[in-house]
Amino acid sequence: MDRRHFLRALGGATVTAVLTPEVAQAAAQMSQAGIDWQAAFADLEADVPRTAMKRLHGRAPEGLAGSLYRNGPGKFRRPGGSVEHWFDGDGLMRAFRVEGGAATMEARFIDTPKRRADAAADAVVTPGFGTPARPGARVRNNDDVNAANISVMPAGGELWALWEGGSPIALDPADLSTRGVKTLRPDLAHVPFLAHPRREPGGDTWSLGVNGKQALVWRLGPDGALKSAEMLDLPAASYVHDFSATATHLILVLQPWIQDRLVTPFNQSFSWRPELGTKVLVVEKADLSRRRIYELPPMFAFHYGAAWEERDGTIRFDGCFSPDPSFATENGKALMQGAWTRQEAAKLGLVALHPDGRATLDPTGLAAEFPRIDGRFAGHARRYTIHAAGASPNAPLYRGVATHDWKTGRSDAFDLGAHQLMEEAVFVARPDGSAELDGWLLAPSVNTRAKATELHVFDARRIAEGPLCTWRADRVLPVSLHGTFVKA
């Protein structure tokens, strides 16, 4: 019996709404009987050499050629002690390479000081986001605890594996081997570099290093070289995982999950303070001292879309908003125990910062995460957001992908099925095209029934028609977080 039938048999939403947590948990475990989602969070023990994927159906579109690099935690458990949070697994870089209608998959662990230390101890001793320090931990600077496991960006012919509390770690894009910790200037060693840099189309890349009520604003040229690094005072010591930007402004959302101490695990250093509300700091890229602050109700988000400014000065950006940080504190931990607690999914919403100083959030009601855009429109007016869709109340992550049209309010969505855990979709422009979403979405999934990682290609303007092409690997890789596409 699949999950939908099970819930229908119980009477659907009415019943689920009155379930006690214990009953909900039991129901969740039962309904998951046929969905081995834990396979998506199992350890990968060794690097995976480049291997051909098997085409299941369809044909790769002409003109789709290049590498989809994806990062995410890949090993969680060691004999003497394991990570306690999904976000603390060792960074694993994947490459899905598409060329001439064929696809290959490979994966290689990032050779971090943390992975070396934990491997030598045969235990996860290094503290992390949700894992405490254990005896034998060696923490001399932020890069000793750098898991390099969130995202990846191309820079100056290298790939940089990104965490959020330490430096980028440079890899060779050809074989994913680790070149080492990237120090962009000697006096900026170990300064955090967020996993969600904002790249201007054809221009500079911006990132942040956040430490309490201060941020260092990184500005890199198109070649990845450092152009400037300036300090910025923040109105609150919020947890910052992502930020947004228009062509001319940086936008920092200071949510009321506030750091008020420094302990391990790191997520215990924060308190949820909804009474403080959410502050949105807008600063000019050209002069960081020129700043405005807007107020929004309390909310929690990991991810935002790129922002744009309208003619009357209104700034808009989207995000995936939750009522509180419970995934960061609770469910990300439960996953490592093979459990999932019912949780309201993050919902797609559009923030408007009005010229009169008001700020508003228009919710769509759509369960959504991993928002992405057609990167050619970053910082400029755009119509679409790409996102993972179809949250299962009883299992982690998502089972489909969608684009949301902000003009019509319509979604173009496809559901891969309850047995699939859909990963973040990345937009790839069609070589001859220039219109927004003229291209493809490239996204892997974990097929829990086949116990295999799959790679799907969608026409970005016809998601509901399903994948144009799907390949399947000969094995399953742990579900990944964020990726980037580099054209051949």
Add this chain to the structure above:
Amino acid sequence: MKSLPTLAAAFILGFAGAAAQAGAASAADLTLAFKGLQKQTGAILFVLVNSEAAYDDKAPAVAQDMLAVSGSAVTTRFADLAPGRYAIKAFHDLDGDGKMATNPFGMPTEPFAFSNNAEGMMGPPKWEAAAFEVKAGANVHAIDID
């Protein structure tokens, strides 16, 4: 892990508060070695303390010194120390400016080490972890740095 500012602060205070204070007539010698230097520039700056208070910068140090780096190891020798418990805080002043360099968040960017190769956790290790015994006669203590 976003911040290790207290670690750098420990060094800054430590060096500011150090005061040379050799032991009176006694029978202990200490040969001190810093090993594993990756970059052969600058100097090793260190303080030698003989109490928890001095270790925590609340009392003067027994000695402080600067050893120019010209190889992968440097050594120095203290004569006439009073036998007892001692600890060392050291950093490799790569740029030779006499200060422990930090990034804008106050996190150390030059290599540092403590006696016993003791490791801290988001701050310097405790006195108990770094303290070692100096006995009458010859003593040798080696510290890995870099």
